[in-house]
Amino acid sequence: MRLRLPEERPASPPVGFKLAHPVISHDGKRAGFAGVSLGGALPYGFVDEARCVYGRRHRCPALRCDCGFYCLHTFDQALALACASEYRRAVLLEVTVLGAYIRFERGMRYERQRVRVARVGACACGRMPSGFADAGWGRTGWRVLTAVCAECADRRGRTAFAPWAAVNFAEFVRCGGGPLRIVAGGEPEAGEADAKGEAVTEVRSVPELAAEASLMQARLDWLQRQLARFAGGGKVS
Numbered sequence: 706m707r708l709r710l711p712e713e714r715p716a717s718p719p720v721g722f723k724l725a726h727p728v729i730s731h732d733g734k735r736a737g738f739a740g741v742s743l744g745g746a747l748p749y750g751f752v753d754e755a756r757c758v759y760g761r762r763h764r765c766p767a768l769r770c771d772c773g774f775y776c777l778h779t780f781d782q783a784l785a786l787a788c789a790s791e792y793r794r795a796v797l798l799e800v801t802v803l804g805a806y807i808r809f810e811r812g813m814r815y816e817r818q819r820v821r822v823a824r825v826g827a828c829a830c831g832r833m834p835s836g837f838a839d840a841g842w843g844r845t846g847w848r849v850l851t852a853v854c855a856e857c858a859d860r861r862g863r864t865a866f867a868p869w870a871a872v873n874f875a876e877f878v879r880c881g882g883g884p885l886r887i888v889a890g891g892e893p894e895a896g897e898a899d900a901k902g903e904a905v906t907e908v909r910s911v912p913e914l915a916a917e918a919s920l921m922q923a924r925l926d927w928l929q930r931q932l933a934r935f936a937g938g939g940k941v942s
């Protein structure tokens with residue numbers, strides 16, 4: 706008898722929460738995240754497909770393997786995990802779960818994901834961070850990053866050994882191919898942070914800005930037509 710898991714067909718892709726370390730490639734051109742446990746050796750992009758960590762040629766999440774992306778169901782579960790000493794400098798990601806997934810009591814193991822929001826804690830000095838700097842460790846080909854404020858980023862700049870010492874959030878999002886929302890300051894609820902109006906750093910990607918520009922262009926065209934009509938009307942009367 707073949708055991709089958711119950712199938713789900715959700716109307717919209719499930720959302721999940723997880724911890725990760727922001728990373729940048731050795732040449733500073735590509736940005737992404739590295740998992741904090743099993744998949745840490747295989748950094749992933751903002752939109753990516755899981756590969757088997759054991760190098761097996763099957764699609765994740767394979768039933769007889771433990772490969773694939775992992776996430777927790779709730780923000781609180783991820784926040785609780787972030788209390789552990791080894792995860793204090795990790796960022797908390799909100800992801801959209803795409804493709805096949807296996808649901809567990811506390812989370813999911815799945816095939817593909819889009820990272821939508823990255824919540825970043827304060828700079829080590831306590832100030833609001835505005836970018837990422839080399840955390841001092843990494844994986845082959847990737848430097849792990851840590852959130853820093855502008856002042857600390859400047860200080861690192863003067864003692865830089867790498868081609869870059871720090872990237873601001875906008876640059877990180879650009880290197881990762883965006884869009885990604887980075888919420889700085891580490892406060893849990895986006896709503897709360899939004900209400901205070903200061904804890905949220907909105908980083909908009911090039912595609913988002915392009916979309917906004919074309920929307921503005923459309924509005925300008927409309928305004929131009931209205932003005933032309935009034936001008937035309939003026940002539941008639």
Ligand SMILES: [Zn+2]
Nearest residue numbers: 757761770772
């Ligand atoms: Zn596998």
Ligand SMILES: [Zn+2]
Nearest residue numbers: 828830854857
């Ligand atoms: Zn600082």
